[in-house]
Amino acid sequence: MVGSLLTGLFLIKLTYAGAALGIVLLTMVTTRKFSDWRYPLMLFGLFASVALAIELSTGLIHLYLSDVQMTASVTTNLLRPDFAVRLLFYCATGAVAVLMVGLINEWDQRRFHVWVPRTLLSLAIVMAGVVIGIQNHPELENPLLAVAVLIAGYPSLRFLNSRAAQDAPATKTTFDNGAANGIAKLLAGRACIIGFVAMAAGPVAQDVAAIAWVAVAPRASGSEVAWLAETPLSDLTLFATEPTKRGTAVPGTSVRDDVDLIGVIGDGVALIRPHVRGRDDAVVLPLTFSNPYPVLLGLLPVRHELAWWHADRTFSRSIKPNADLLLSGVDFVMLPKRYTNYSNVAAFRDAYAPEIARDFRVADENATWLLFARNRCQMRLRC
Numbered sequence: 001m002v003g004s005l006l007t008g009l010f011l012i013k014l015t016y017a018g019a020a021l022g023i024v025l026l027t028m029v030t031t032r033k034f035s036d037w038r039y040p041l042m043l044f045g046l047f048a049s050v051a052l053a054i055e056l057s058t059g060l061i062h063l064y065l066s067d068v069q070m071t072a073s074v075t076t077n078l079l080r081p082d083f084a085v086r087l088l089f090y091c092a093t094g095a096v097a098v099l100m101v102g103l104i105n106e107w108d109q110r111r112f113h114v115w116v117p118r119t120l121l122s123l124a125i126v127m128a129g130v131v132i133g134i135q136n137h138p139e140l141e142n143p144l145l146a147v148a149v150l151i152a153g154y155p156s157l158r159f160l161n162s163r164a165a166q167d168a169p170a171t172k173t174t175f176d177n178g179a180a181n182g183i184a185k186l187l188a189g190r191a192c193i194i195g196f197v198a199m200a201a202g203p204v205a206q207d208v209a210a211i212a213w214v215a216v217a218p219r220a221s222g223s224e225v226a227w228l229a230e231t232p233l234s235d236l237t238l239f240a241t242e243p244t245k246r247g248t249a250v251p252g253t254s255v256r257d258d259v260d261l262i263g264v265i266g267d268g269v270a271l272i273r274p275h276v277r278g279r280d281d282a283v284v285l286p287l288t289f290s291n292p293y294p295v296l297l298g299l300l301p302v303r304h305e306l307a308w309w310h311a312d313r314t315f316s317r318s319i320k321p322n323a324d325l326l327l328s329g330v331d332f333v334m335l336p337k338r339y340t341n342y343s344n345v346a347a348f349r350d351a352y353a354p355e356i357a358r359d360f361r362v363a364d365e366n367a368t369w370l371l372f373a374r375n376r377c378q379m380r381l382r383c
Contacts, residue, residue: 094145102152122152146199153192231266253342286334287348333372
């Protein structure tokens with residue numbers, strides 16, 4: 001069961017599989033203490049067998065790993081020390097809570113002899129969350145705080161009521177009487193659950209509130225959204241609280257709002273559609289963070305969206321996914337003249353300008369897009 005779950009997570013997202021593997025290793029260190037070698041052998045044997053079977057039958061695993069390699073090649077371009085300091089201060093309270101819960105549990109359970117003390121492991125998880133936050137999150141948040149506090153004190157969760165704490169076998173603590181020992185166990189269990197709820201409640205409440213708002217928010221209808229029928233996103237739903245009418249384009253490279261962005265995407269569809277000629281095997285790559293055109297035109301997906309592309313953090317002319325991997329098999333490159341976060345578009349353009357100038361030519365243009373076609377794609381009857 002665990003091996004199947006680990007394999008499924010690997011196929012869904014590598015970071016999920018990494019987190020699951022960490023939990024498995026934690027179990028091996030703390031619970032099993034490496035006493036049963038057959039468990040990890042069976043677990044990883046099943047994982048390797050399923051992965052090999054998928055590779056032999058579909059050939060997808062090596063493509064998946066090449067995508068991972070391309071993503072890993074995009075290292076941090078800017079450490080953002082000011083943001084890192086603010087994030088550390090933001091996480092300080094949570095780190096102290098993890099430390100206190102862990103020490104209470106260690107003191108009560110007397111597990112200092114474990115090879116990897118649970119408290120230190122929990123603090124390492126907190127720091128891993130800080131590293132993730134520095135590189136991948138624009139907001140001040142640590143997604144691993146709740147997990148860290150739960151791992152720090154989970155053995156004491158069985159002592160959430162006073163009777164269980166009093167009835168538990170006494171451990172060698174500085175408390176020599178049963179009442180004090182029961183209080184310590186009760187405190188450890190409740191500190192763990194309170195810390196977990198406090199750290200997880202905020203993000204969970206925000207997510208639930210967002211889902212509830214989407215479900216009940218008023219929708220725009222009638223003449224307000226009649227113009228959507230003329231766009232490739234005719235089935236899109238707009239909330240009545242947001243701008244719903246198209247306005248005059250803002251001068252420069254920025255878009256005014258989401259409605260303006262819909263117009264830009266529609267202009268891109270109008271530009272590329274005559275060149276695709278109804279084929280479903282053309283590969284279109286816009287130099288933007290996301291690529292809506294495979295979905296809108298029924299085209300092949302482009303393998304370029306695994307990296308967190310942000311011109312101020314992880315992407316530059318020198319630090320970027322390999323051009324051969326990115327542009328291999330691409331028939332058309334689309335460069336917007338206006339878009340959200342245009343600094344990212346400019347970074348993509350500058351980073352791949354030599355390869356685009358060498359292998360592509362300008363094929364078409366409108367008010368918001370410039371279309372490049374591969375020089376030799378006439379041989380493939382696509383351009």
